[in-house]
Amino acid sequence: MTRALVLFAHGARSAAWAVPFEKLRDLTQARLPEVQVRLGFLELMSPRLPELVAELATGGVTQVTVVPVFLGQGGHVMRDLPLMVEELRSSYPHIAINVVQAAGENAAVLNALSDYCVAALPF
Known part of the structure; x- marks a missing residue:
């Protein structure tokens, strides 16, 4: 596989915090069997984004799309993510790294969250 989709999250001290992100990774991987779908973290959990991109580079990945799951x-x-990505682009010029908007900035994601919130009301 030469393409990877990185779900980029903050990270936390509790391993339980990552469970929904792992589920999201698994659901996404099932829809994209030809792409490596991985979790990468800003801090507190592994792999951090620089470690993950290094691993992907070693594995022959040439295209990485980063989805901030914020x-x-x-x-x-x-601020932090663009600085990391610029360093990664300098370190791995043979890898095209694309970063999309934060998930919560996407209209479809906001509509799905709104649907969930509306459904939460007892009628």
Whole structure:
């Protein structure tokens, strides 16, 4: 596989925090069997994004798409992630790295969350 989809999340001290992200990874991988779908973290969990891209590069991946699995584009997505990606692009010029908007900035994601919230009301 020469393509990878990286679900980029913050990370936490509790392993239980990652369970929904692991489920999202598994659901996405099932839909994209020809693509490596991986989790990468900013901090507190492994693999961190730089470690993951190094591993993907060693495995022959030439295209990486990073999906920030954040509800909003706060400092981590707007400041920390671009700095990391620029360093990675310098270190791995043979890999095309694309970063898309934070998941929570996407209309389809917001509509799905709204549907869930509306359904939560007892009628």
